[in-house]
Amino acid sequence: MYTQQTLCRPSPRGSPRTSAELEAYLDEERLDRSTAVRKLLLEGLEAWQQDRALERFADGDVPYINATELADLSVWEFARLVEDTDAAWVSSDHLEADLDEL
Secondary structure, three states: OHHHHOOOOOOOOOOHHHHHHHHHHHHOOOOOOHHHHHHHHHHHHHHHHHHHHHHHHHHOOOOHHHHHHHHOOHHHHHHHHHHHHHOOOOHHHHHHHHHHHH
């Protein structure tokens, strides 16, 4: 049975390669294991959040302004992300939805 304490305590398990990479990360970043795991988890969640927002925007599920909120980025940061990933930029559906919101 899981307790709140075990659920809140991340424990990286994986291949020996993963362990070696984590050790290299700990040395390079000069972090303790717990802080490093939290930092990597946060970075991973932020990347997932941005990928999800890009995907929903490119699929036409959400207009641009909503995608920026989903990604937790400014409109300019999200524009840069869209440009860097070559995601669909403007379609008539997105344009109309964004104009309606203004």
